[in-house]
Amino acid sequence: MNIALSSFVLQQGKSGVARYIIDLVKAMNGVNNLENIKLLLPENDSHLIERDSNLSFNISKACVANPVLNILWHNTYLPMSNLLNSVDLLHVPSYRRIPFVKKCPLIATVHDLATFNIDGKYDKMRMFYNRKIVPSLIRRCDRLITVSEFSKNDIVKFIGYDADKIDVIYSGIDHQLFYPRNKDHAKAIIAKEYGFEAPFFTYVSRIEPKGKNHFRLLEAFEKFKKRHPSDYKLLLVGSDWNGAEAFHRRVADSPVKDDVVFTGFIANEMLPIIYSAAELCVYPSLFEGFGFPVIEAMACGAPVICSNTSSLREISIDRVPNFDPYNVDEIYTCMRDTIGKQDFNQDINKNLAYAKTFRWENTAQNVVSSYEKCLASI
CATH class of the missing domain: 3.40.50.2000 (Glycogen Phosphorylase B;)
Known part of the structure; x- marks a missing residue:
């Protein structure tokens, strides 16, 4: 299986979604049935991902990391380019970047729907985009991954997405880093x-x-x-x-x-x-x-x-x-x-x-299983 993974939300590693992408990619290196991961990311964040034999990189100019430009990139350049010609599936781990035009099977990770629960979380334009545009983008996906049962229920409630096509996969933590110190x-x-x-x-x-x-x-x-x-x-x-x-x-x-x-x-x-x-x-x-x-x-x-x-x-x-x-x-x-x-x-x-039960190896294996279910249903 060859997948493309949109990694334009690394933000210099300063967010939870960035940590999700970095640690997930690292853990997926050891998963069977995954031949190649094509990472789509900006040059100013490319150093955050450890190089490995089953990774290939498509690096864009740093300016593309700008949120507005990046949303445009996903909806103009990406579907018109040949970047997805050789992949079986595109995984977008941040739902705001889901492209409206699909060139291949599409799966997204929806971490939460905070903007549907917290009024005024962002400025008016971003709230409009999240509440009025994003639902139609999420519904374009062939399958979804989310990180808690709570978020799954929100997706069904606010988006109307089929619960049977949502996989709840808990994130892991790095146990080589997080352990008790004196x-x-x-x-x-x-x-x-x-x-x-x-x-x-x-x-x-x-x-x-x-x-x-x-x-x-x-x-x-x-x-x-x-x-x-x-x-x-x-x-x-x-x-x-x-x-x-x-x-x-x-x-x-x-x-x-x-x-x-x-x-x-x-x-x-x-x-x-x-x-x-x-x-x-x-x-x-x-x-x-x-x-x-x-x-x-x-x-x-x-x-x-x-x-x-x-x-x-x-x-x-x-x-x-x-x-x-x-x-x-x-x-x-x-x-x-x-x-x-x-x-x-x-x-x-x-x-x-x-x-200790929250392990990235388990997360990665379950994410790849979600890919397989996505492809099997198409």
Whole structure:
């Protein structure tokens, strides 16, 4: 089987979809029945994919990575070129790039439909495109992959896609990277890197307040610091995204501004150090298709609390304490009660074992099986 994989959403490796593509491609190298993967990607991101014998690269100019230009590229140049002449199937792992004109069987990964659940997540033009144009593109696909049962239900609900043609395939994590580190050593690295030795809560997410819920997390942290005077810090790990400027202004006016630390974008190698050093990993996102950091934190032996919404409930229920992310008091209470318990209201060892079940090798094998089902049905 020869496939083409559109990889124009790598964004310098700074998003969850980028990690999905990078790690999936790496794992697919060992899957049988897959002769060649033709990667379609821009030159400024081509270094992110490890070279391998069953990979071929079609590298475009960096400007094509621009979202608008890239959508045009998928709907003009791609179907008119000969790039897809020798492939059995095209996989688009970001539904916004699904081409309207098909030259070969088409499968897409729909990670989530956040824009159907969160009003004003993006500007008006992007919301219009996502809500009015994207559904018709998704319905053009011969089969879909999604990363949670929750997202599958959303696809059926909002798009009207046939549930029997949707494969739920959980993403994996890199277990050579995400494993427990010595806590004291991890704290020493944090002290050197970020200049503080205090205990801390952490939230690993790009700074996108409307969807990722940073404002309510800050309010909960303010309440924690007011009611429990301490040297706790809040370490926010991730690059600035939509709406970050407003959140930075809010932090600047906060009574706990000196206890909020922004790391900006960091290399993946630093993440397990942060998870291992944290007193608590808080994940208050309003909406997730999967939720990598929750599983990564568990794999590093860290205590976790997270929202009781979307796929976060699916992957964490009965394992870690949950809260209503729209309720600041619930976030605060969950933080307080979890920190106050020696066992953090969760079985860390069971969470470690659970996290080990999320393996990219399994994901890759299941994705290729989805390709086979797609081709068999045509």
